[in-house]
Amino acid sequence: MQGVQHPLSGATYDLVEPGIIEVRKDEMSGRFTKHGVWISGALRHADPHVCLWVSEPVGVSRHAEAAQAIKN
Amino acid sequence: MTTTDSRVDEPQLRGLARSPGLSYDDLLDMDTHPVPDVLRMRSWHFLDDADIPVSRYTSRDFHDLEVEKMWTKVWQMACRSDDIPDAGDSLVYDIAGLSILLVRQVDMSIKAFFNVCLHRGRQLRDTDGNVAELRCPFHGFAWNNDGSMKQIPCEWDFPHVNQEQFGLKEVQVETWAGFVFVNMDPKCESLESFLGDLPNHFAGWEFEKRAKTVHVARVFRTNWKVLQEAFMEAFHVVATHPQLLAGIGDANSQYDFWGNFSRAITPNGTPSPHLRYTPTEQEAFDAMSDKRLDQESFVQIDDGMTARSVVGMGGRMQWRPIVGDRVDTMSDAEFADSFYYTLFPNFHPWGAFNRIVYRFRPYGNNHEMAIMECMFLTPCDETQPKPKSVPIRWLGPDDDWTEAAELGLLARVFNQDTFNLPKVQIGLQTLKHATVGKQSVTLANYQETKIRHFHSLLDTWLAK
Numbered sequence: 001m002q003g004v005q006h007p008l009s010g011a012t013y014d015l016v017e018p019g020i021i022e023v024r025k026d027e028m029s030g031r032f033t034k035h036g037v038w039i040s041g042a043l044r045h046a047d048p049h050v051c052l053w054v055s056e057p058v059g060v061s062r063h064a065e066a067a068q069a070i071k072n
Numbered sequence: 073m074t075t076t077d078s079r080v081d082e083p084q085l086r087g088l089a090r091s092p093g094l095s096y097d098d099l100l101d102m103d104t105h106p107v108p109d110v111l112r113m114r115s116w117h118f119l120d121d122a123d124i125p126v127s128r129y130t131s132r133d134f135h136d137l138e139v140e141k142m143w144t145k146v147w148q149m150a151c152r153s154d155d156i157p158d159a160g161d162s163l164v165y166d167i168a169g170l171s172i173l174l175v176r177q178v179d180m181s182i183k184a185f186f187n188v189c190l191h192r193g194r195q196l197r198d199t200d201g202n203v204a205e206l207r208c209p210f211h212g213f214a215w216n217n218d219g220s221m222k223q224i225p226c227e228w229d230f231p232h233v234n235q236e237q238f239g240l241k242e243v244q245v246e247t248w249a250g251f252v253f254v255n256m257d258p259k260c261e262s263l264e265s266f267l268g269d270l271p272n273h274f275a276g277w278e279f280e281k282r283a284k285t286v287h288v289a290r291v292f293r294t295n296w297k298v299l300q301e302a303f304m305e306a307f308h309v310v311a312t313h314p315q316l317l318a319g320i321g322d323a324n325s326q327y328d329f330w331g332n333f334s335r336a337i338t339p340n341g342t343p344s345p346h347l348r349y350t351p352t353e354q355e356a357f358d359a360m361s362d363k364r365l366d367q368e369s370f371v372q373i374d375d376g377m378t379a380r381s382v383v384g385m386g387g388r389m390q391w392r393p394i395v396g397d398r399v400d401t402m403s404d405a406e407f408a409d410s411f412y413y414t415l416f417p418n419f420h421p422w423g424a425f426n427r428i429v430y431r432f433r434p435y436g437n438n439h440e441m442a443i444m445e446c447m448f449l450t451p452c453d454e455t456q457p458k459p460k461s462v463p464i465r466w467l468g469p470d471d472d473w474t475e476a477a478e479l480g481l482l483a484r485v486f487n488q489d490t491f492n493l494p495k496v497q498i499g500l501q502t503l504k505h506a507t508v509g510k511q512s513v514t515l516a517n518y519q520e521t522k523i524r525h526f527h528s529l530l531d532t533w534l535a536k
Contacts, residue, residue, distance in 0.1 A: 003364055003366060004364060005365060006315075007314060007317040007318050007347055007359070008310075008314055008317065008346065008347070008348075047314065049311070049488045052487055052488055052491060053484060053488060057474070058364060059480050059481035061362050061480075063360040063361045063408070065390060066382075066383050066389075066407065067357075067370035067382070067383075067386050068370065069386045069389035070385060071370075
Protein backbone atom coordinates (compact mmCIF):
# COMPACT_ATOMS: atom_id res chain seq x y z
CA MET A 1 0.00 0.00 0.00
CA GLN A 2 2.33 2.76 1.36
CA GLY A 3 -0.14 5.25 -0.07
CA VAL A 4 -0.20 9.02 0.02
CA GLN A 5 -2.85 11.64 -0.66
CA HIS A 6 -1.87 14.25 -3.19
CA PRO A 7 -2.02 17.55 -1.30
CA LEU A 8 -3.15 19.52 -4.34
CA SER A 9 -5.58 17.21 -6.17
CA GLY A 10 -6.78 15.14 -3.22
CA ALA A 11 -6.26 11.91 -5.20
CA THR A 12 -4.87 8.90 -3.35
CA TYR A 13 -1.88 6.98 -4.71
CA ASP A 14 -1.27 3.37 -3.65
CA LEU A 15 1.34 0.84 -4.70
CA VAL A 16 -0.74 -2.22 -5.60
CA GLU A 17 2.09 -4.36 -7.01
CA PRO A 18 5.74 -3.65 -7.75
CA GLY A 19 5.90 -0.74 -10.20
CA ILE A 20 2.11 -0.40 -10.48
CA ILE A 21 0.32 2.51 -8.78
CA GLU A 22 -3.41 2.80 -8.40
CA VAL A 23 -4.76 6.33 -8.29
CA ARG A 24 -8.26 7.13 -6.98
CA LYS A 25 -10.00 10.45 -7.30
CA ASP A 26 -13.68 11.04 -6.67
CA GLU A 27 -15.40 7.95 -8.08
CA MET A 28 -12.72 7.09 -10.65
CA SER A 29 -9.54 5.09 -10.54
CA GLY A 30 -6.69 4.19 -12.85
CA ARG A 31 -3.45 2.24 -12.84
CA PHE A 32 -0.14 3.77 -13.84
CA THR A 33 3.54 2.91 -14.13
CA LYS A 34 5.98 4.40 -11.67
CA HIS A 35 6.58 7.20 -14.18
CA GLY A 36 2.88 8.02 -14.41
CA VAL A 37 2.17 6.31 -17.74
CA TRP A 38 -1.45 5.16 -17.90
CA ILE A 39 -2.05 1.40 -17.95
CA SER A 40 -5.77 0.91 -17.33
CA GLY A 41 -8.89 2.38 -15.73
CA ALA A 42 -11.20 5.32 -16.21
CA LEU A 43 -8.80 7.79 -14.64
CA ARG A 44 -6.31 8.61 -17.39
CA HIS A 45 -3.97 11.09 -15.73
CA ALA A 46 -1.71 10.92 -12.68
CA ASP A 47 1.13 12.99 -11.25
CA PRO A 48 4.30 11.15 -12.35
CA HIS A 49 6.33 12.48 -9.43
CA VAL A 50 3.90 11.10 -6.87
CA CYS A 51 3.71 7.77 -8.74
CA LEU A 52 7.48 7.60 -8.49
CA TRP A 53 7.42 8.55 -4.82
CA VAL A 54 4.89 5.85 -3.93
CA SER A 55 6.58 3.17 -6.05
CA GLU A 56 9.78 3.10 -4.03
CA PRO A 57 10.50 1.62 -0.59
CA VAL A 58 9.56 3.91 2.28
CA GLY A 59 12.62 5.52 3.88
CA VAL A 60 13.24 7.38 7.10
CA SER A 61 13.42 11.17 6.87
CA ARG A 62 15.70 13.20 9.11
CA HIS A 63 12.62 14.62 10.75
CA ALA A 64 11.34 11.11 11.44
CA GLU A 65 14.74 10.35 12.96
CA ALA A 66 14.28 13.35 15.22
CA ALA A 67 10.83 12.07 16.17
CA GLN A 68 12.34 8.69 16.97
CA ALA A 69 14.65 10.40 19.44
CA ILE A 70 11.59 11.75 21.28
CA LYS A 71 10.01 8.29 21.39
CA ASN A 72 13.17 6.80 22.81
CA MET B 73 0.82 47.81 -5.34
CA THR B 74 -1.45 47.74 -8.40
CA THR B 75 -0.49 47.43 -12.01
CA THR B 76 -1.55 51.01 -12.53
CA ASP B 77 1.02 52.20 -10.04
CA SER B 78 3.78 53.76 -12.12
CA ARG B 79 6.41 52.78 -9.52
CA VAL B 80 6.10 49.13 -10.53
CA ASP B 81 8.18 49.91 -13.59
CA GLU B 82 11.07 51.35 -11.68
CA PRO B 83 13.88 48.78 -11.88
CA GLN B 84 14.88 49.13 -8.24
CA LEU B 85 11.38 48.14 -7.15
CA ARG B 86 11.08 45.12 -9.39
CA GLY B 87 11.50 41.76 -7.72
CA LEU B 88 10.08 42.94 -4.40
CA ALA B 89 6.87 40.88 -4.67
CA ARG B 90 6.69 37.99 -2.19
CA SER B 91 4.43 34.99 -1.75
CA PRO B 92 1.48 35.08 0.62
CA GLY B 93 2.05 33.20 3.85
CA LEU B 94 4.42 33.52 6.77
CA SER B 95 7.78 35.04 5.96
CA TYR B 96 10.91 33.40 7.29
CA ASP B 97 11.34 36.23 9.79
CA ASP B 98 7.80 35.55 11.05
CA LEU B 99 8.78 31.93 11.71
CA LEU B 100 12.02 32.90 13.44
CA ASP B 101 10.03 35.19 15.73
CA MET B 102 8.07 32.11 16.90
CA ASP B 103 11.14 29.95 17.61
CA THR B 104 11.30 28.40 21.09
CA HIS B 105 15.05 29.10 21.33
CA PRO B 106 17.26 32.09 20.52
CA VAL B 107 17.94 32.37 16.81
CA PRO B 108 21.57 32.91 15.71
CA ASP B 109 22.24 36.23 14.04
CA VAL B 110 23.30 34.52 10.82
CA LEU B 111 19.73 33.36 10.18
CA ARG B 112 18.54 36.97 10.41
CA MET B 113 21.12 38.31 7.98
CA ARG B 114 19.61 39.63 4.76
CA SER B 115 21.34 40.76 1.60
CA TRP B 116 19.30 40.96 -1.56
CA HIS B 117 18.82 43.37 -4.39
CA PHE B 118 17.19 43.13 -7.79
CA LEU B 119 19.43 41.33 -10.26
CA ASP B 120 17.55 42.36 -13.38
CA ASP B 121 14.89 40.22 -15.02
CA ALA B 122 16.78 39.35 -18.18
CA ASP B 123 16.48 35.87 -19.70
CA ILE B 124 19.41 33.45 -19.68
CA PRO B 125 20.55 32.40 -23.19
CA VAL B 126 20.04 28.70 -23.94
CA SER B 127 23.53 28.59 -25.43
CA ARG B 128 24.94 28.68 -21.91
CA TYR B 129 23.65 25.14 -21.48
CA THR B 130 24.03 23.76 -25.00
CA SER B 131 27.03 25.41 -26.67
CA ARG B 132 30.42 23.75 -26.89
CA ASP B 133 32.00 27.16 -27.41
CA PHE B 134 30.44 28.44 -24.19
CA HIS B 135 31.75 25.40 -22.32
CA ASP B 136 35.24 26.01 -23.69
CA LEU B 137 34.99 29.62 -22.52
CA GLU B 138 34.05 28.43 -19.03
CA VAL B 139 37.13 26.21 -18.99
CA GLU B 140 39.45 28.95 -20.23
CA LYS B 141 38.09 31.81 -18.12
CA MET B 142 36.62 30.13 -15.06
CA TRP B 143 37.57 26.53 -14.24
CA THR B 144 41.28 27.25 -14.72
CA LYS B 145 41.08 30.42 -12.60
CA VAL B 146 38.60 29.88 -9.80
CA TRP B 147 38.87 28.33 -6.34
CA GLN B 148 37.08 25.00 -6.25
CA MET B 149 36.56 22.39 -3.57
CA ALA B 150 38.65 19.31 -4.41
CA CYS B 151 38.14 17.08 -1.37
CA ARG B 152 37.93 16.91 2.40
CA SER B 153 41.19 17.14 4.29
CA ASP B 154 40.18 13.83 5.92
CA ASP B 155 40.17 12.16 2.49
CA ILE B 156 43.98 12.25 2.58
CA PRO B 157 44.80 11.97 6.30
CA ASP B 158 48.25 10.31 6.16
CA ALA B 159 51.57 11.33 4.61
CA GLY B 160 51.67 9.92 1.09
CA ASP B 161 47.89 9.85 0.66
CA SER B 162 46.93 11.08 -2.79
CA LEU B 163 43.65 12.00 -4.46
CA VAL B 164 42.77 12.71 -8.09
CA TYR B 165 40.45 15.64 -8.75
CA ASP B 166 39.31 15.94 -12.36
CA ILE B 167 37.59 19.04 -13.68
CA ALA B 168 36.53 19.73 -17.26
CA GLY B 169 39.25 17.65 -18.87
CA LEU B 170 41.96 18.82 -16.48
CA SER B 171 43.38 16.54 -13.81
CA ILE B 172 44.84 17.60 -10.48
CA LEU B 173 46.67 15.39 -7.98
CA LEU B 174 46.57 16.25 -4.27
CA VAL B 175 49.23 14.73 -2.04
CA ARG B 176 49.57 14.85 1.76
CA GLN B 177 53.14 15.77 2.67
CA VAL B 178 55.32 14.47 5.50
CA ASP B 179 54.81 17.75 7.40
CA MET B 180 51.01 17.24 7.01
CA SER B 181 50.65 20.11 4.58
CA ILE B 182 48.91 19.40 1.28
CA LYS B 183 50.39 19.98 -2.16
CA ALA B 184 48.56 19.81 -5.46
CA PHE B 185 50.03 19.28 -8.92
CA PHE B 186 48.78 19.09 -12.45
CA ASN B 187 48.33 15.34 -12.71
CA VAL B 188 50.46 14.68 -15.76
CA CYS B 189 53.81 13.09 -16.50
CA LEU B 190 56.17 15.68 -17.96
CA HIS B 191 57.69 13.07 -20.29
CA ARG B 192 54.95 11.94 -22.69
CA GLY B 193 51.92 13.39 -20.95
CA ARG B 194 50.26 10.33 -19.43
CA GLN B 195 47.99 11.10 -16.50
CA LEU B 196 50.38 10.44 -13.64
CA ARG B 197 47.87 8.78 -11.33
CA ASP B 198 44.35 7.69 -12.15
CA THR B 199 43.31 6.38 -8.73
CA ASP B 200 43.45 7.64 -5.17
CA GLY B 201 45.69 5.94 -2.63
CA ASN B 202 48.84 6.08 -0.53
CA VAL B 203 52.06 6.42 -2.50
CA ALA B 204 55.78 6.44 -1.71
CA GLU B 205 56.50 8.29 -4.95
CA LEU B 206 54.68 9.56 -7.99
CA ARG B 207 55.81 7.20 -10.74
CA CYS B 208 54.36 7.23 -14.23
CA PRO B 209 53.16 3.75 -15.25
CA PHE B 210 54.14 4.35 -18.90
CA HIS B 211 57.97 4.69 -18.92
CA GLY B 212 58.63 5.02 -15.20
CA PHE B 213 59.52 8.69 -14.77
CA ALA B 214 59.20 9.30 -11.02
CA TRP B 215 58.76 12.31 -8.78
CA ASN B 216 58.95 12.62 -5.03
CA ASN B 217 55.69 13.32 -3.22
CA ASP B 218 56.73 16.95 -2.89
CA GLY B 219 56.83 17.21 -6.69
CA SER B 220 60.60 17.28 -7.09
CA MET B 221 62.18 15.06 -9.75
CA LYS B 222 63.23 11.66 -8.41
CA GLN B 223 64.27 9.48 -11.30
CA ILE B 224 64.53 9.55 -15.07
CA PRO B 225 64.78 6.06 -16.57
CA CYS B 226 67.74 5.81 -18.97
CA GLU B 227 68.95 9.14 -17.72
CA TRP B 228 71.84 8.98 -20.26
CA ASP B 229 69.24 9.65 -22.97
CA PHE B 230 67.97 12.86 -21.39
CA PRO B 231 71.06 15.07 -21.03
CA HIS B 232 68.85 17.96 -22.14
CA VAL B 233 66.60 17.72 -19.07
CA ASN B 234 67.56 19.83 -16.05
CA GLN B 235 66.21 17.69 -13.22
CA GLU B 236 66.03 20.61 -10.79
CA GLN B 237 63.68 22.35 -13.18
CA PHE B 238 61.69 19.24 -14.02
CA GLY B 239 59.46 19.25 -10.96
CA LEU B 240 55.71 18.73 -11.23
CA LYS B 241 53.72 21.86 -11.95
CA GLU B 242 52.06 23.04 -8.75
CA VAL B 243 48.50 24.16 -8.21
CA GLN B 244 47.44 26.54 -5.42
CA VAL B 245 45.99 24.81 -2.33
CA GLU B 246 44.19 26.27 0.68
CA THR B 247 41.73 24.88 3.20
CA TRP B 248 38.60 26.04 4.95
CA ALA B 249 36.37 24.16 7.40
CA GLY B 250 38.00 20.84 6.58
CA PHE B 251 37.54 21.33 2.82
CA VAL B 252 40.57 21.43 0.51
CA PHE B 253 40.32 23.97 -2.28
CA VAL B 254 42.54 24.19 -5.36
CA ASN B 255 43.14 26.95 -7.88
CA MET B 256 45.13 26.54 -11.10
CA ASP B 257 45.83 30.25 -11.43
CA PRO B 258 49.18 31.18 -9.80
CA LYS B 259 48.00 34.80 -9.62
CA CYS B 260 44.66 34.05 -7.96
CA GLU B 261 43.36 35.93 -4.95
CA SER B 262 43.62 34.16 -1.59
CA LEU B 263 40.91 31.69 -0.64
CA GLU B 264 40.16 33.85 2.39
CA SER B 265 39.44 36.80 0.13
CA PHE B 266 37.38 34.67 -2.24
CA LEU B 267 35.22 33.24 0.56
CA GLY B 268 34.44 36.67 1.98
CA ASP B 269 32.02 36.41 4.91
CA LEU B 270 31.12 32.73 4.29
CA PRO B 271 33.21 31.42 7.23
CA ASN B 272 31.25 33.64 9.59
CA HIS B 273 28.01 32.07 8.38
CA PHE B 274 29.32 28.59 9.22
CA ALA B 275 31.19 29.48 12.41
CA GLY B 276 28.54 27.98 14.69
CA TRP B 277 28.30 24.65 12.89
CA GLU B 278 31.92 23.43 13.20
CA PHE B 279 32.28 21.71 9.84
CA GLU B 280 35.99 21.13 10.42
CA LYS B 281 35.07 18.64 13.16
CA ARG B 282 32.69 16.64 11.00
CA ALA B 283 33.33 13.34 9.26
CA LYS B 284 32.33 12.53 5.69
CA THR B 285 30.05 9.55 6.23
CA VAL B 286 28.37 9.45 2.81
CA HIS B 287 29.73 10.35 -0.64
CA VAL B 288 27.71 9.40 -3.71
CA ALA B 289 28.40 10.65 -7.24
CA ARG B 290 26.01 10.17 -10.15
CA VAL B 291 26.54 10.94 -13.83
CA PHE B 292 23.82 12.82 -15.72
CA ARG B 293 23.18 13.52 -19.39
CA THR B 294 22.85 17.26 -18.83
CA ASN B 295 25.01 20.33 -18.82
CA TRP B 296 26.49 20.79 -15.35
CA LYS B 297 24.57 24.04 -14.80
CA VAL B 298 21.22 22.43 -15.63
CA LEU B 299 21.98 19.94 -12.90
CA GLN B 300 23.23 22.46 -10.36
CA GLU B 301 20.40 24.94 -10.85
CA ALA B 302 17.81 22.26 -9.99
CA PHE B 303 19.20 22.37 -6.44
CA MET B 304 19.31 26.15 -6.02
CA GLU B 305 15.65 26.95 -5.43
CA ALA B 306 12.51 25.61 -3.76
CA PHE B 307 10.29 26.82 -6.58
CA HIS B 308 10.21 23.31 -8.11
CA VAL B 309 8.84 21.64 -4.97
CA VAL B 310 5.19 22.27 -5.88
CA ALA B 311 5.52 20.26 -9.10
CA THR B 312 8.40 17.87 -8.43
CA HIS B 313 8.00 17.02 -4.73
CA PRO B 314 4.30 17.71 -4.04
CA GLN B 315 4.16 15.08 -1.28
CA LEU B 316 6.04 17.55 0.92
CA LEU B 317 3.67 20.50 0.59
CA ALA B 318 1.77 20.18 3.88
CA GLY B 319 5.06 20.61 5.75
CA ILE B 320 7.22 22.93 3.66
CA GLY B 321 7.03 26.68 3.09
CA ASP B 322 8.44 26.30 -0.41
CA ALA B 323 7.31 29.64 -1.83
CA ASN B 324 8.06 31.37 1.48
CA SER B 325 11.77 30.57 1.18
CA GLN B 326 14.24 33.34 1.91
CA TYR B 327 16.93 34.10 -0.72
CA ASP B 328 20.05 36.24 -0.22
CA PHE B 329 23.50 36.68 -1.71
CA TRP B 330 26.83 38.14 -0.67
CA GLY B 331 29.97 38.44 -2.82
CA ASN B 332 30.79 35.00 -4.21
CA PHE B 333 28.09 33.07 -2.34
CA SER B 334 24.35 32.89 -2.07
CA ARG B 335 21.91 31.28 0.34
CA ALA B 336 18.39 29.95 0.29
CA ILE B 337 16.48 29.11 3.44
CA THR B 338 13.45 26.88 2.99
CA PRO B 339 11.38 26.54 6.15
CA ASN B 340 9.89 23.20 7.16
CA GLY B 341 6.98 22.55 9.50
CA THR B 342 4.97 25.31 7.90
CA PRO B 343 2.54 24.77 5.05
CA SER B 344 3.06 25.65 1.43
CA PRO B 345 1.08 28.71 0.33
CA HIS B 346 0.10 26.65 -2.73
CA LEU B 347 -2.34 24.58 -0.66
CA ARG B 348 -6.04 25.37 -0.72
CA TYR B 349 -6.46 24.17 2.87
CA THR B 350 -4.62 24.84 6.12
CA PRO B 351 -2.91 21.70 7.43
CA THR B 352 -2.84 21.04 11.16
CA GLU B 353 0.51 20.95 12.95
CA GLN B 354 0.13 17.16 12.95
CA GLU B 355 -0.42 17.08 9.20
CA ALA B 356 2.60 19.33 8.68
CA PHE B 357 4.78 17.01 10.75
CA ASP B 358 3.39 13.91 9.06
CA ALA B 359 4.32 15.34 5.66
CA MET B 360 7.83 16.19 6.88
CA SER B 361 8.30 12.65 8.16
CA ASP B 362 6.77 10.92 5.10
CA LYS B 363 3.95 9.25 7.04
CA ARG B 364 1.88 7.06 4.73
CA LEU B 365 -1.91 6.69 4.79
CA ASP B 366 -1.69 3.27 6.40
CA GLN B 367 0.84 4.33 9.06
CA GLU B 368 0.51 5.88 12.51
CA SER B 369 2.16 9.27 12.99
CA PHE B 370 5.77 9.01 14.11
CA VAL B 371 4.97 11.30 17.01
CA GLN B 372 1.83 13.04 18.28
CA ILE B 373 1.92 16.83 18.24
CA ASP B 374 0.28 17.84 21.52
CA ASP B 375 -1.67 21.04 22.09
CA GLY B 376 0.65 23.98 22.45
CA MET B 377 3.36 22.31 20.39
CA THR B 378 4.12 22.92 16.75
CA ALA B 379 5.69 20.72 14.12
CA ARG B 380 8.75 22.99 14.20
CA SER B 381 9.11 22.93 17.99
CA VAL B 382 8.80 19.12 18.04
CA VAL B 383 11.47 18.78 15.37
CA GLY B 384 13.64 21.13 17.42
CA MET B 385 13.04 19.09 20.58
CA GLY B 386 13.73 15.82 18.77
CA GLY B 387 16.83 17.24 17.10
CA ARG B 388 18.28 18.30 20.45
CA MET B 389 17.68 14.81 21.85
CA GLN B 390 19.15 13.21 18.74
CA TRP B 391 22.34 15.24 18.69
CA ARG B 392 22.97 15.78 22.43
CA PRO B 393 24.97 12.53 22.79
CA ILE B 394 27.21 13.70 19.97
CA VAL B 395 27.64 17.44 20.39
CA GLY B 396 26.69 17.82 24.05
CA ASP B 397 24.75 20.59 25.74
CA ARG B 398 25.50 22.99 22.91
CA VAL B 399 22.23 21.76 21.44
CA ASP B 400 20.41 23.78 24.12
CA THR B 401 21.60 26.97 22.46
CA MET B 402 20.33 25.93 19.05
CA SER B 403 17.09 27.14 17.54
CA ASP B 404 14.26 25.01 16.22
CA ALA B 405 15.07 26.52 12.84
CA GLU B 406 18.54 24.98 12.83
CA PHE B 407 17.03 21.51 13.17
CA ALA B 408 13.97 21.98 11.00
CA ASP B 409 14.93 24.12 8.03
CA SER B 410 17.08 23.80 4.91
CA PHE B 411 19.95 26.29 4.58
CA TYR B 412 21.49 25.74 1.19
CA TYR B 413 24.47 27.85 0.34
CA THR B 414 26.24 28.08 -3.01
CA LEU B 415 29.85 29.18 -3.23
CA PHE B 416 30.62 30.07 -6.82
CA PRO B 417 30.93 28.19 -9.01
CA ASN B 418 29.83 24.70 -7.89
CA PHE B 419 30.11 24.09 -4.14
CA HIS B 420 26.94 23.76 -2.05
CA PRO B 421 27.40 23.24 1.70
CA TRP B 422 24.16 23.16 3.69
CA GLY B 423 24.09 24.90 7.03
CA ALA B 424 23.19 23.70 10.54
CA PHE B 425 22.34 20.04 11.14
CA ASN B 426 21.19 19.06 7.70
CA ARG B 427 24.40 17.30 6.74
CA ILE B 428 24.23 17.73 2.98
CA VAL B 429 27.06 19.03 0.79
CA TYR B 430 26.67 19.04 -2.99
CA ARG B 431 29.23 19.52 -5.74
CA PHE B 432 28.44 19.75 -9.46
CA ARG B 433 30.90 19.65 -12.34
CA PRO B 434 31.17 18.67 -15.99
CA TYR B 435 31.70 14.97 -16.68
CA GLY B 436 35.11 14.90 -18.28
CA ASN B 437 35.24 17.71 -20.80
CA ASN B 438 31.72 17.00 -22.01
CA HIS B 439 29.38 20.00 -22.03
CA GLU B 440 26.30 17.77 -22.18
CA MET B 441 27.17 15.45 -19.32
CA ALA B 442 27.71 16.27 -15.66
CA ILE B 443 28.43 14.83 -12.23
CA MET B 444 26.35 15.48 -9.13
CA GLU B 445 27.91 14.55 -5.80
CA CYS B 446 26.15 14.37 -2.47
CA MET B 447 28.12 14.09 0.74
CA PHE B 448 26.96 13.89 4.34
CA LEU B 449 29.18 15.65 6.85
CA THR B 450 28.21 14.21 10.20
CA PRO B 451 29.00 15.71 13.61
CA CYS B 452 31.18 13.33 15.62
CA ASP B 453 31.60 12.37 19.24
CA GLU B 454 34.81 14.22 20.01
CA THR B 455 35.74 11.74 22.76
CA GLN B 456 36.03 8.99 20.13
CA PRO B 457 38.41 8.63 17.17
CA LYS B 458 37.01 10.45 14.16
CA PRO B 459 35.43 8.04 11.65
CA LYS B 460 37.39 7.62 8.43
CA SER B 461 36.24 9.58 5.41
CA VAL B 462 34.28 7.28 3.10
CA PRO B 463 35.28 6.92 -0.57
CA ILE B 464 32.98 7.91 -3.43
CA ARG B 465 30.29 5.48 -4.59
CA TRP B 466 29.73 6.07 -8.32
CA LEU B 467 26.37 5.72 -10.06
CA GLY B 468 25.94 5.83 -13.83
CA PRO B 469 23.38 7.91 -15.76
CA ASP B 470 20.90 4.99 -15.86
CA ASP B 471 21.34 3.92 -12.24
CA ASP B 472 18.75 4.54 -9.56
CA TRP B 473 19.69 6.71 -6.61
CA THR B 474 18.22 4.10 -4.25
CA GLU B 475 21.16 1.84 -5.12
CA ALA B 476 23.01 4.12 -2.71
CA ALA B 477 21.07 3.03 0.39
CA GLU B 478 23.23 5.28 2.55
CA LEU B 479 21.35 8.30 1.17
CA GLY B 480 18.15 7.13 2.87
CA LEU B 481 15.03 9.09 1.98
CA LEU B 482 17.08 11.61 0.02
CA ALA B 483 17.66 8.99 -2.73
CA ARG B 484 13.93 9.02 -3.49
CA VAL B 485 13.82 12.82 -3.50
CA PHE B 486 16.74 12.77 -5.96
CA ASN B 487 14.88 10.27 -8.14
CA GLN B 488 12.07 12.81 -8.47
CA ASP B 489 14.58 15.48 -9.52
CA THR B 490 16.28 13.01 -11.84
CA PHE B 491 12.97 12.38 -13.62
CA ASN B 492 13.16 15.98 -14.88
CA LEU B 493 16.78 16.70 -15.55
CA PRO B 494 17.75 14.80 -18.73
CA LYS B 495 14.48 16.05 -20.22
CA VAL B 496 15.52 19.63 -19.50
CA GLN B 497 18.61 19.11 -21.63
CA ILE B 498 16.47 17.60 -24.40
CA GLY B 499 14.10 20.54 -24.16
CA LEU B 500 16.92 23.05 -24.31
CA GLN B 501 18.14 21.44 -27.55
CA THR B 502 14.73 22.22 -29.00
CA LEU B 503 14.62 25.70 -27.54
CA LYS B 504 17.96 26.68 -29.06
CA HIS B 505 16.59 26.39 -32.58
CA ALA B 506 15.66 29.72 -34.07
CA THR B 507 12.38 28.31 -35.35
CA VAL B 508 11.08 28.16 -31.77
CA GLY B 509 11.53 31.91 -31.52
CA LYS B 510 12.81 32.01 -27.93
CA GLN B 511 16.41 31.02 -27.37
CA SER B 512 16.48 31.68 -23.67
CA VAL B 513 15.11 30.53 -20.34
CA THR B 514 13.01 32.86 -18.22
CA LEU B 515 13.73 33.00 -14.50
CA ALA B 516 11.65 34.23 -11.58
CA ASN B 517 12.80 37.50 -10.08
CA TYR B 518 13.03 36.31 -6.48
CA GLN B 519 12.70 32.55 -6.12
CA GLU B 520 15.45 31.97 -8.67
CA THR B 521 17.73 34.57 -7.11
CA LYS B 522 20.54 32.08 -6.57
CA ILE B 523 20.58 31.16 -10.25
CA ARG B 524 20.56 34.83 -11.27
CA HIS B 525 23.38 35.51 -8.83
CA PHE B 526 25.40 32.60 -10.25
CA HIS B 527 25.01 33.85 -13.83
CA SER B 528 25.88 37.37 -12.75
CA LEU B 529 29.16 36.08 -11.29
CA LEU B 530 29.75 33.88 -14.32
CA ASP B 531 29.40 36.94 -16.55
CA THR B 532 32.10 38.66 -14.50
CA TRP B 533 34.50 35.72 -14.79
CA LEU B 534 33.98 35.28 -18.51
CA ALA B 535 34.59 38.98 -19.11
CA LYS B 536 37.99 38.92 -17.37
